[in-house]
Amino acid sequence: MPEKKYSNEEIARAATSIRKRILGLAIDRGGCYLAQACSSAEIVSTLYMNIMNLGPSLGCPDAQPFPGVPSAVNMDYPKGSLYNGVQDVRDPDKDRFFVSCCHYASVIYCALVQAGRMSDRAIDKFNVDGWNMEMIGAEHSPGFENTAGSLGQTVCIAAGTAHAYKMKGWNGKVYCMLSDGELEEGQAWECFQASAFYGLDNFVVYVDVNGQQVEGWTKDIMNTEPMVDRMHAFGWEAVVVDGHDIDALEKAARTPHPGKPLMVLCHTSPAHGIPLLDKMMPKHFVRIPAAEKDAFVQFYQQM
Amino acid sequence: MKLEVNTHSKNMIRFAQLHPEVVVLSADLGTSCEVKEFAQQFPDRYLSMGIAEQNMCSWAAGLAREGFRPFLHTFSVFLYRRILDQVEMSVAYPNLPVVFVGFVPGITTPGGVSHQSTNDVGVLRTIPNMAIFDIGDATEIEGVLDLAYNYNGPVYIRMLRKEVPRFFPANEPIQFNHARVLSEGSDVTILSSSICTEEAMRATAALRAKGVSIQHLHVSTLKPFTDPQVVEACKKAKYGVLSIENGTVIGGLGSAVADVMAENGIGKRLIKVGLQDTYAHGASKMYLLKKYHMDAMTLIEGVEQLMDRKLDIAEHDLEDIRFEDYTAV
Numbered sequence: 001m002p003e004k005k006y007s008n009e010e011i012a013r014a015a016t017s018i019r020k021r022i023l024g025l026a027i028d029r030g031g032c033y034l035a036q037a038c039s040s041a042e043i044v045s046t047l048y049m050n051i052m053n054l055g056p057s058l059g060c061p062d063a064q065p066f067p068g069v070p071s072a073v074n075m076d077y078p079k080g081s082l083y084n085g086v087q088d089v090r091d092p093d094k095d096r097f098f099v100s101c102c103h104y105a106s107v108i109y110c111a112l113v114q115a116g117r118m119s120d121r122a123i124d125k126f127n128v129d130g131w132n133m134e135m136i137g138a139e140h141s142p143g144f145e146n147t148a149g150s151l152g153q154t155v156c157i158a159a160g161t162a163h164a165y166k167m168k169g170w171n172g173k174v175y176c177m178l179s180d181g182e183l184e185e186g187q188a189w190e191c192f193q194a195s196a197f198y199g200l201d202n203f204v205v206y207v208d209v210n211g212q213q214v215e216g217w218t219k220d221i222m223n224t225e226p227m228v229d230r231m232h233a234f235g236w237e238a239v240v241v242d243g244h245d246i247d248a249l250e251k252a253a254r255t256p257h258p259g260k261p262l263m264v265l266c267h268t269s270p271a272h273g274i275p276l277l278d279k280m281m282p283k284h285f286v287r288i289p290a291a292e293k294d295a296f297v298q299f300y301q302q303m
Numbered sequence: 304m305k306l307e308v309n310t311h312s313k314n315m316i317r318f319a320q321l322h323p324e325v326v327v328l329s330a331d332l333g334t335s336c337e338v339k340e341f342a343q344q345f346p347d348r349y350l351s352m353g354i355a356e357q358n359m360c361s362w363a364a365g366l367a368r369e370g371f372r373p374f375l376h377t378f379s380v381f382l383y384r385r386i387l388d389q390v391e392m393s394v395a396y397p398n399l400p401v402v403f404v405g406f407v408p409g410i411t412t413p414g415g416v417s418h419q420s421t422n423d424v425g426v427l428r429t430i431p432n433m434a435i436f437d438i439g440d441a442t443e444i445e446g447v448l449d450l451a452y453n454y455n456g457p458v459y460i461r462m463l464r465k466e467v468p469r470f471f472p473a474n475e476p477i478q479f480n481h482a483r484v485l486s487e488g489s490d491v492t493i494l495s496s497s498i499c500t501e502e503a504m505r506a507t508a509a510l511r512a513k514g515v516s517i518q519h520l521h522v523s524t525l526k527p528f529t530d531p532q533v534v535e536a537c538k539k540a541k542y543g544v545l546s547i548e549n550g551t552v553i554g555g556l557g558s559a560v561a562d563v564m565a566e567n568g569i570g571k572r573l574i575k576v577g578l579q580d581t582y583a584h585g586a587s588k589m590y591l592l593k594k595y596h597m598d599a600m601t602l603i604e605g606v607e608q609l610m611d612r613k614l615d616i617a618e619h620d621l622e623d624i625r626f627e628d629y630t631a632v
Binding site for chain 1: 347350352353355357358360361362363364365366368369370371388389392393396397398431432455456
């Protein structure tokens with residue numbers, strides 16, 4: 001981990017700014033993945049600002065027109081990983097960041113802004129037709145290493161990357177962010193099994209355990225607990241933290257995990273920081289009710 | 304005609320010696336996919352992924368992004384039917400150089416329906432960026448890894464194993480998107496792939512003896528499918544065209560030929576020989592080829608239909624021109 005670059009207060013302010021920006025989008029556009037912003041703002045901010053050792057952004061600070069899908073004649077398009085400082089020629093000592101829960105795109109874009117990796121005006125192009133700032137993007141979208149919308153795959157791709165770093169003897173770590181609903185995917189468990197088998201102690205997974213998914217509370221849709229015990233049984237190190245406690249999030253990354261991968265289970269609230277959302281939860285995609293728009297606008301102005 | 308044994312095993316080792324970034328991933332079937340010797344020679348480059356194909360596919364994408372060249376080994380059926388979403392989202396969309404080396408394609412396994420990749424070609428032809436190579440003989444096994452390595456994108460190979468005949472000269476390797484002309488003629492055109500090329504060769508020999516002029520192309524690149532030889536061969540066929548393939552006729556070689564004929568305004572009949580929209584069951588290749596009408600005799604009957612005449616060729620006439628003992632499974 002790099003030396004502490006930001007104070008906890010600065011990270012807390014960044015998290016609040018992320019929530020505020022996405023609440024603004026939700027008000028302007030009628031809706032957004034706002035609950036995910038509330039649950040993960042501290043996780044993503046702390047990862048970007050103090051935990052991960054990324055190179056400086058190489059991406060354009062402004063939004064870009066969609067550069068086309070990858071193909072044999074389009075492999076040199078600007079990659080989302082440029083914003084995480086990833087070049088074609090890798091720096092063996094720098095970390096990597098894979099986001100599996102790619103419906104959190106707005107959170108990632110706003111965190112890039114807070115970490116000084118993208119301009120705030122780029123967010124104006126969020127989910128605008130023809131631009132690279134999609135609501136659910138792909139590997140051209142700022143901050144994204146890969147195309148992640150089909151759950152269960154990105155954690156395997158990240159593990160394959162960690163395995164590649166091991167085989168090359170590189171020091172960089174591979175971080176991956178998941179949401180808890182994804183833990184229901186069978187492929188994720190294939191990955192947990194293989195990551196322990198190959199002793200990937202350069203692999204760290206942060207999970208936003210916000211306890212909700214599309215159809216309701218996770219415990220009612222498909223229980224995945226007790227996750228710590230399950231991960232220990234799979235040969236991982238695993239810790240539980242309050243996902244809104246910046247200090248705890250950072251300390252968790254320092255958990256010793258020799259010879260094993262590390263999972264940090266971040267327990268969060270999908271309404272954290274915007275109490276008006278409390279009674280709406282669980283809600284995968286938040287639409288601001290017309291009757292409550294004024295209240296949300298007022299709250300936004302006071303944030 | 305010579306039978307070659309374990310050609311892929313030797314070739315994989317030769318190929319890996321040339322390219323240090325090549326790694327083999329196995330889903331617990333490496334020993335059945337001729338990479339046992341590779342594992343002994345390159346233990347650090349043989350990654351055992353267990354019976355977990357989805358993770359193997361996405362994991363390979365991670366390796367490929369870091370400069371490794373992963374060659375996934377298991378039965379072909381498990382590389383497309385079970386993990387189609389992983390193939391598409393982890394590998395094909397980002398156009399990564401991952402090679403799926405699929406064994407016992409089509410009905411070449413007595414393992415029954417769960418082990419028979421009978422609609423793989425049709426399914427995978429719909430995937431952008433991906434190339435598909437369907438192996439026909441030992442010479443093609445020797446060349447296909449180099450072909451896959453030089454292709455800019457993911458590759459799916461329908462590989463043959465154990466005893467495989469050598470039909471084509473060892474010094475005439477498989478070529479990308481370029482069919483082999485095995486017979487020149489103008490009455491009927493036959494396009495064949497995989498093990499069905501031997502059936503087509505048997506049929507062609509018998510038909511020529513009866514004075515039928517046959518244009519026969521062996522096709523090993525099923526995607527892309529833009530070889531101008533295919534257009535020319537279909538154009539010159541006086542009575543019509545036949546395709547024969549080791550799998551369902553929906554979406555595979557026959558469908559690809561139909562597209563080419565329609566797109567080029569070639570208004571002739573096409574008979575597609577292969578599995579007629581059915582699954583198969585577990586039995587020997589020779590039995591299944593006959594039972595499901597994927598054999599030389601079916602081709603001959605097709606030629607009779609196109610020419611509207613009886614050619615008086617019986618099954619026993621074909622016995623003399625068998626190129627391989629397919630009763631061995």
